[in-house]
Amino acid sequence: MKTNQTANFIGEPINRVDGVLKVTGQARYAAEHTSTMPQTPLVGFLVASTSAVGEISHLDTSQAEKAEGVQAVITHKNAGPLKAFGKPDDEGRFTQSRAVLSDTHIRHYGMPVALVIAQTLEQARYAGSLVEFNIDAQPAQLLHKANQASDVPESLDGGFEPDVETGDKPSTYSDGFAVDVQYTTPSQISAAMEPHATIAHFDGEKLTVYPSVQIIASAVQALATTLEMDAENIHVKSPFIGGGFGSKLGLHYDAILACIGARYLKRPVKIALSRRHVFYNSPHRGHSFQHMQLSCDNQGKFQSIAHHSAMPKAKGYPFAEATGAGARVTYSAEYIKSTHRVKNADTPLIDSTRSPGDAIGSLAFESAVDELANKANIDPLTFRLNNMPKVHPVNGNRFTSHKLESCLRRGAEVFGWQRKSSAQPGKVIGHGVASAMRMNVLVESSAEVSMDEKGKITVLTDMTDIGTGTYTILAQIAADTFNTSVDNITVNLGDSQSPASSGSGGSFGASSTGSAVLKACEAVKSKLLSLLPKNYQNAQLAVTEQGVCVRQSHADSPQDTPLASLVDSSVFPIRELGAVSEDDTSDDEQYSCGAHFVEVEVDTLTAEVRLKRQYGMFSAGKILNEKTAKSQIKGGMVWGAGYALTEAIHHHTDSASFINPDFGEYHIAVNRDIAEVAVDFIDLPDFEASPVGAKGIGELGITGAGAAIANAIFDATGVRVRDFPITVDKVLEGLSKKAS
C-alpha cells in the first residue's frame, strides 16, 4: 500500500474493492432488494404477444384473475396514465416515454399484452397462461435484402454523418488490386447474465425504483415522462448491475411494468424478465449487409475505400449504428466513401449492443482489408502498416494521440507474428491480425467528494458499476489525491440522489466520471491547503493511521504534521463538487487504438476451428487500474470470439420472432471456446481527452477481435467466409470447394 510521497495509486492493479462482496454472493442486484421494501414485493409476470404487429382485438383476463394468489391483471384497460411510447419527440431516446400496456397497438413480437401480479412467481406464471387474447395481425416488415434499406438514418450513433465522401474516385483499378465484396453479420444480443429486473414501490407520491440500469439520471427522467410524474418524486437505485453492454443504457418494460403494478396495487412489485422475455423486451443489434469496394496500387497503398451499410431500424425508435466508422478512420486512402441506409422494421427494439458500429463494422471491414492484402500478395500486417494515417483520413483533423502503428508493431513482436507453432496431424494453424479504432468521448459528469475530520473520504455520484470496476477506479483516484489507501475511501454509486454523472456506456464512464471525481478531490484538497498557514502552501495531504496529515518533504524523509494541530476541526466535513463538460476535452479527433493477433487451429477433416491464442496491444490513454482494464478488454475479445464463431439470432421471417431466444440456442462463447487471452497496454495519459488522462476501453476489446479470428481461419485454410458467424458448416463447405 502507498505510504510514500510519490502518489501513484492510479493505475495500480489492485483487486476490486467490491470483490469480496461478489465472491460471497453479497452484492445485491436489482431483483434482490426485497428486504429494503416495506412489504415483501408481489411478483409480476408478463404475458407476451405472439404476433409482431397488429391490434389487440380480444382480451379476457377473468380466468387469470380468479387464479390462486393473483392480486391483479393489468392490461391497457387499467394501466393508468401513461405518455405514449416515444413521446415527446424532442427528447433523447433514453428520456422519452417507454410506455407499455398503454394501448391496443402491438409493435413487435414478444411485446407485453398483460401483466399478471401474484404473491409468488409460480402463481403469476401459471395465471399468465390463463390470459386469453387475440391480435389482429398485419404482415411484419423486415429487412431481407440489402437493397430494401433505402432510408437515410436521421442520425447515427456516436454523432457520425450517415454519408461521407472524400477525395477523387479512382476511375480504374488496372494498375493495382481490388476487392468488391459483401459481408453479412447476423442480429446479436447483449445477453447480460442478469436478466432485466426491477422492484418498484410507491409511498404516496414518492416512487422508489431498483432497476438494472447503466445510466441513472436518464432513467429517472424516463420514468417521470412515462408515468407522467414529477421527477423530484422518483428515487432510482442501482448499486450492482449484472452486466449491461448497452442493453441497460435505458429502462425497459420490466421497469415500467413494475411501476405500473406498484401504482395500481400500492404495494411493492418485482418483475424479473425471463431469459426469453429479455430477447424481446430489451434491445438487440440488427443484422447488417456491408458492401465493400476496396482498391490499392501495386505497392499496397490504398486507393479507395468504399463501405456501404444496410441495416434494419426498429420502427418508431431512433437508433442506427455507424458500421462504417472504422472504414472512415483506420487507414489513409486517396478516396473514401461511407454510406448508411436503413429500413424501418417491425422488430423488438434495436439499440446499442457493445461497441455499436465498430463491433460488426470491424468484422466486415478488417476481413475485407485482409482480402485486399492477400490479393496484392502483401503480408496483412505489412499492408496495414503501409496505410497508417497521419491525420483523420476524412476530415484532415489531427488526432489527440494515435498509437495504432505502435500497437500493430509492438503487438506483432509480443505475439510472434507468423511464427506459428507446428500443427498436429490433420490440423492447420493460422495467424490473423486486425486493427481496432474506437472513438472516444467525454460526457458531462459530476461527483461530490467529502472528507470528515478523521480523514474518511466519501465519493458520491450516480455513476454505475456494471462490472467495469468503477467502484475500484474511483476509490483509486481519491486515494491517489489524498495519499492514502483505498480502504479509507467509501464510494457510493448508482443512487439518483447523488450528483448526476455520465453513467456507464459508450466507453465514456471511467474517463468522464473519473475526471469529475478527480476534480472534486482536488477541490477538497485545495480547500484544506488554503486553510493552512503560509509556510505549508506547498505541502501535500496524506491520510494515515493518525488521521489527516500535512506532509512536507524534508531532505528525503517526509514529515507529517496532524492537520488537527493546524486547523480547527469545525471546518469538517469538507464537501466539494467536481464536474466535467465538453470544455474539458479537445475538439480534435480522439480515438483509442489497438491491434489484435490470433492463432487458430482448424481440423482439415471436420472443419472445427479452435482458438489457440488471442493477443491484443492497446492504447487508451492512462490505464486507471491495470487489472480491471485487462479484464474488460479480455471480455471484449471473448465477445469477438462469439461474434466470429458462434453468435447469431435467427429470425423467423413469417412471425417476425426469433428462432433461438435463449442460451441453449443463442451461443455466446463458453469457457472451452476460449483458450489463451493476453493483453498489454501502451499506457500513456492523453490529457487532451480527459482531465484524468484516460480514454475508453469497454468497446475497444471487441473492435477487430472477431476479424482477427476470421483472418486467421483464412490464413490456416484459404477459406474466406463472408457470412458471420463462421460456423463449421461454412468452413466445411469452403474446404470441400477447395478440394474439388
Add this chain to the structure above:
Amino acid sequence: MSTLKGPTLKGPTLKGPTASSQPKDGPSPTCMSINGVSYALPNDPRTTLLDFLHQNLALFGTKKGCDHGQCGACTVLVEGERINACLVFAFQLRGKAITTIEGIAKNDELNPLQSAFVKRDAFQCGYCTSGQICSSVALQKELADKTPSAVTFSENYSAREDISERMSGNLCRCGAYPNIVDAIEDVIALEPQ
C-alpha cells in the same frame, strides 16, 4: 422420492425463512438443510430450489440467469455435487444437504477459490460468480474422484483444457473465462497432490 405429490395450487407459499429450531444433526424428513440450517420444504410443488432460495429464504447469492439449465448461474452443491438449482424442485431435495455461495466461506474465512477469484479478477459484473465458484468447488472434488470430463479421453489434453471443459456449463458474458481458469489453477496448484 417415495412421497411425490401431484401439483396442487393450494396453501400459502410466501413465507419468511423458516429455520427449524430442532437441534439435531441432519435435517428432518420434511426439511432440507441449506448451509447447515434446516428449512421446511415449501408447500408449492412448482417451487424450484432456486425460487425457494429467493422467495422463501431471501437468500439471493445464487443467481438466475436463464431458469432453464442453460447458464449455470444458479449452480449450488447438493451433497457436494454441483447441480443447477433452477432444474430441481425443492421437494425433491427432502433430507438433502445443500451448500450455496453463502455457505462456501467458513467462519468468515474465504474459501481459497474465493480469494483466488478476487486476486485473478475472475469476474466483472459478478452475476455469474456464485455459480462459477460453486462449480469450481465441485470441480476440485471431481478431479480428486477422477470423474471423467469430455476431454478425458482425447489425446494430449492439458490440465487447463480440462478445467476449461469442466467449467463450460457456467456462462460468463463478461468473458472472465481466462481469469477463471487462472484462479482455479492457482488453487489446484496449492493442493497436496
